[in-house]
Amino acid sequence: MRFLRRFFIRLSNFTTGRRADQRLREEMAEHLALQAEENLHAGMSPAEARRQAALKLGAAQAIREQHNAEQGLPLAENFLFDLRYAFRMLHRSPGFALIAIATMALGVGATTAIYSVIDATLLHPLPYPHPSELVRIEANVPGVGAHDIGLSIPELRDLQNSGIFQYVSLSFYGTNNLTGNTQPASISSKSVSPGYFAVLGVDAQLGRTWDPHDATPGFLPDVVISDGLWKRAFGADPHILGKSLRLDNDVYHVVGVMPAGFRDQGQTSDERSTDLWAAAGFYGDPAPPPMRGTRFPFETIARLQPGVSPEAAQGRLDALVASLKKQYPADYPSQGAWTIHLTPLAETLVGKVRQSLMVLFGAVGLVLLISCVNVANLLLARASARGREMAVRQALGAARMRLVRQLLTESLLLFVLGGISGFGVLFCARKFLLQFVPESLPRLNDISIGWGLLAFAIAVSVAAGTIFGLAPAWLTSRLNLTATLRQEGRGSNGSQRRSRLRHALVIGELALSLVLMIAAGLLLRSFWDLFKVQLGFNPTRVVAIETSLPNPNDPETDIYHTATQEAVLLREVLRRNRTIPGVEETAVSDRAAIPLGHSQGDRRAVPLFREGQEVQGSQPPLIDTSIVSPEYFHLLGMTLLRGRLFADQDVEDTPLVAVINQAAARMYWPGKDGKGEDPVGKRVRLLGRLGRARQDWTTIVGVMADARTESLADAGIPQIYLDIYQRPAKFLAFYLRGQVDPATISAQVRTQIQAVDAELPVFRAETLDDVLSSSLSVRRFSMEMVALFAATALLLAGLGIYGTISFLVNEQSREIAIRLALGAQRRNILRMVLRQGLTLAAAGAGVGLVVALIVSHLMAGLLYGVSPYDLYTFAGVTAVLTAVALAASYIPALRAMRLDPITTLHAE
């Protein structure tokens, strides 16, 4: 208690700045007077009496300091004192302060920026309560090589009743036509089980979501809409609840509006901005009856019981799977080895971008490290200039720890000021910077620059300041007193150690920037190779515009149910589109056939059975399907290798035909001797997506050359093209090639389409060049960022080597002057200085190359068409680094060469 009381009084004295100095001085004066008086009585002379009294009292200054220390909180007081002093020091050398703060601002600002992206995407990928309970459920049949085959309704019920999960929900992402308001619109929607929002643990802001225990065979008449749709389509109508809306010609009622901040979970940004949720039981119209073998290729997510780890849940699930297999041997043939696998939902969402982001974070970490090293180097350079100051202070009795503390305060001040300015720049430029982040990044909208980030920036600065300020502070305060004072800073004992550390720092800096530059070089080459790749199709002057046909729950009411019905619409729209001025060619396909289309989620691979090769219980390799009109191939400039394309006589009533690409031919008809069999005329059957309507045999009539329509990085993805006049598709893309203005073409095409059917939405007009370029967005983003960081690193490293060599020249100016005076060639002096620069560069490059080999090996997955050990990149980057190091050394070298020996020697 006594201790506490004392602490609080001291704290209050410290904060109110009360000083007891006056009181102590009076007391001591009184003390001395009394003692002197007594001494006088004892018979001393007045002068001797005062002297003895003072001796007895002891060193007044020390007592006062002790007294002051007792009065306040010495640590905090000293800190404030140091801080004031540090400010004054910075003020006195504004150039140094500016460079150091700017360097740190760069490092910390860049790190904080990347951290904000990582924080939103990797660290908090799921904006829902208790996100660790959320899992994705995947059914696999490894025995026949099929993955994520989906679940059937009886299986879903088994999971629900297993007691492992709180809620389980199926969900299926798609789009629907919203009509009846103003302009027909295509909106992102999800068909889900009623428990969907219970799984996510989010409730509506207005109205309600469904009861998770609602049982319904088909669709519930109630839908939940997003805050965005509510504001966009309904003007934030407060009486929206109970109002009806028409989706694909079916009528639904709104029962709830989700909160403004709610984002759905999903792989694509389209899916995350879902606008409408409809609930269904998936075992009545339009879904087939619930059979154990009728599986839906839907996504299944679930919320685990609280406290159950995914591992424990997986164990219980395995037991459930085993018992189901015993119970229904017919549905789970043993060679299929049916399993159910749980993955934490967060992992499935960020998997794709994780590597890119980690590379970025690594790169930005290196930039931060280099900026720290640079500032540490500056601090060391200043240390030599301040050697005398330190010596004087030590001679006056400052303890070494005290000096270290003061120097550390100075460097911390620099780092923190740098960090805060970095954050400030980031904050001011956040709108501008966010433009560069590709839209496909998950949770882009949740990137926020706020207090948390400021705390991060300051924490990073303080940590960096402590680590990188300590060594310079230690070395600065370590000196040989007499030598330093006598030499007047002409180079002292500590300077050897200091220069060794400085060299190490510069070497490290060069090595780190080499690593970054090699990473950037490799990414750049990958990007360039991808950019320059032979596409196999011609995207120039082509615009794709999407529309979608309604898909009502009752097929009887669907006016585009058969291919013949739909053909009337398609042929009329194509004819009308050809009349638009400037249009030379037109075609139509389903959405999945848009080359490099954004909606990769639409790409559904289905198993392809070959005639005469069906094997019971096993699944053949999957193939990507595209449904296209005959003109599609010519419009995109794709090459037919064998057979024929679709023709006018291929209609609904004639035998089904298909065209495949070379990759498919190679995969399905490799031939016996490896030469390849001619697939033209072969018959196949496609299952899955194409529904119940036609399971007839399809004849292959042609083989196309491979084109990179699915992925720029992969030319060999097997493709099968089906005729749109034989297989109706709901989600369509119309293509126009010619001299058209992308800005106005959308409205023109809308007029033409809606002249045929006024209820059809027309949206997303894009040139194929834009589609192609946005398919590279994540790659471009990480490439640009890493390149930017590498350039920054190179600049900083250049500055670092420049500073070090200048310093060396300064330190050796006396030696150089003597050499010159003794007749040394100026050329030799130049060579001597440059050699020092080159030695540093060589050491840095050596270390850097070793590290770069490791790093490039780790990032091999991000590269395309270039080896992680690409000789040209490694050699080129090393050459660039050496050139920069030479250039940076050249300026101080010139200065050394032009040194005037007389002036220099006189100045000493």
Place this chain on the structure above:
Amino acid sequence: MKEKPDVLQGTLALMVLKTLDALGPQHGYGIARRIEQISGDILALNQGTLYPLLLKLEHEGSIVSQWGASENNRRARFYRLTATGRKQLREETHDWEQTAAIIARFFNVKAEDLP
């Protein structure tokens, strides 16, 4: 020459408290003088070190101080023991005596006393 022993850590506070207990309110010089007298010049005391100690005791609430007039009519600061201080003195005296007694017993033990 044998050096005078330094004041043991913590014992100076006890001496100050005891002095104030015995003499009543005193100024710094008076306390210093008294300690010197009693210890019979054996202790080497930098009298100045008394003042930070007095401040510490005051912060702890064992003593209070106020300005007053000294014997020769000068302004001097007088220190007085508080109730807390008296309690502290009792406790510390007790502790000290105990320690001293234990040490004394160790010194008195002879080899034949040990079992």
